[in-house]
Amino acid sequence: MKNPPVITDIKGSFELRNGVKMPYLGLGTYQSDNDEEVVKAIKSALQLGYRHIDTAAAYKNEVGVGKGIRESGVDRSDIFLVTKVWNADQGYEETLKAFNASLERLDVDYLDLYLIHWPVEGKYKDTWRALEHLYAQKKIRAIGVSNFLKHHLEDVMSDCTVVPMVNQMEFHPHLVQQDLIDFCADNGIQYESWSPFMQGKVFELDICADLAKKYNKSVAQIILRYNLQKGIVAIPKSVHANRIASNADIFDFELSDADIAFLDGLETGERIGPDPDNFNF
Ligand SMILES: NC(=O)c1ccc[n+]([C@@H]2O[C@H](COP(=O)([O-])OP(=O)(O)OC[C@H]3O[C@@H](n4cnc5c(N)ncnc54)[C@H](OP(=O)(O)O)[C@@H]3O)[C@@H](O)[C@H]2O)c1
Numbered sequence: 001m002k003n004p005p006v007i008t009d010i011k012g013s014f015e016l017r018n019g020v021k022m023p024y025l026g027l028g029t030y031q032s033d034n035d036e037e038v039v040k041a042i043k044s045a046l047q048l049g050y051r052h053i054d055t056a057a058a059y060k061n062e063v064g065v066g067k068g069i070r071e072s073g074v075d076r077s078d079i080f081l082v083t084k085v086w087n088a089d090q091g092y093e094e095t096l097k098a099f100n101a102s103l104e105r106l107d108v109d110y111l112d113l114y115l116i117h118w119p120v121e122g123k124y125k126d127t128w129r130a131l132e133h134l135y136a137q138k139k140i141r142a143i144g145v146s147n148f149l150k151h152h153l154e155d156v157m158s159d160c161t162v163v164p165m166v167n168q169m170e171f172h173p174h175l176v177q178q179d180l181i182d183f184c185a186d187n188g189i190q191y192e193s194w195s196p197f198m199q200g201k202v203f204e205l206d207i208c209a210d211l212a213k214k215y216n217k218s219v220a221q222i223i224l225r226y227n228l229q230k231g232i233v234a235i236p237k238s239v240h241a242n243r244i245a246s247n248a249d250i251f252d253f254e255l256s257d258a259d260i261a262f263l264d265g266l267e268t269g270e271r272i273g274p275d276p277d278n279f280n281f
Contacts, residue, residue: 065106
């Protein structure tokens with residue numbers, strides 16, 4: 001690895017191209033219900049020291065996320081809040097509207113990061129222009145994309161004024177996509193993982209259990225440490241306070257380069273979610 005990232009503690013961050021600091025550990029909220037479930041999860045995470053929350057219009061829980069933030073007692077300005085524009089809302093004007101609707105549901109007046117959720121063919125470049133406009137108006141501290149492969153990124157970069165600052169992708173030992181990670185690094189695009197636990201399937205991999213034993217940590221902790229040491233932002237999802245706590249107990253050990261290479265070598269191309277080149281929603 002060229003420059004090993006500096007990993008300190010739960011509040012530590014990676015710096016985006018524009019100088020904004022993105023905490024490298026956040027809480028995911030996909031499939032967290034928009035009621036006391038997500039409110040409790042957000043409050044637990046923020047009270048434990050997490051400072052990064054990932055949601056999306058499509059998760060239908062932005063109201064609960066906003067409520068959890070307010071009830072946590074943590075200052076809005078200390079939290080890195082991310083949401084995403086959904087596919088049906090893509091296009092220039094539609095995205096501006098969708099952005100305002102997300103702000104209203106979250107009950108906040110700015111976002112730290114706004115992402116295009118999926119590269120909807122024929123739409124994502126207009127959507128990107130809307131994000132550039134909102135960024136220029138200082139309504140978002142950073143803008144990025146999700147599920148963009150190299151050719152999608154190259155297409156946006158061919159005529160954008162702001163290169164995406166983040167790419168949030170499915171990433172786990174069965175879907176490493178090192179070429180894409182390297183392309184993002186070369187272009188100053190912060191890589192971020194979704195489904196780092198393969199939505200639970202990673203816990204069934206014997207090899208991860210062996211590593212957990214070797215380091216006297218849990219499989220979840222091994223996987224999250226793997227993300228961070230590769231310079232990848234991770235947003236594991238849980239609605240259980242004990243898991244949210246143990247997922248952040250990853251700052252007292254370090255994986256060897258050999259074990260990181262070993263996990264990289266488990267790549268099979270297996271996806272948990274849809275293929276960004278072949279989705280129909
Ligand atoms: N951009 C995109 O297209 C996209 C797609 C998918 C996800 N995401 C984002 O990425 C986040 C993470 O991905 P994900 O939710 O798909 O899956 P994930 O984080 O890989 O896995 C979540 C699952 O693992 C369980 N879990 C969490 N911590 C655990 C632990 N320590 N021990 C055992 N089980 C544990 C959770 O259960 P409990 O909740 O019951 O604890 C849940 O079933 C999402 O929440 C979302 O914010 C983005």
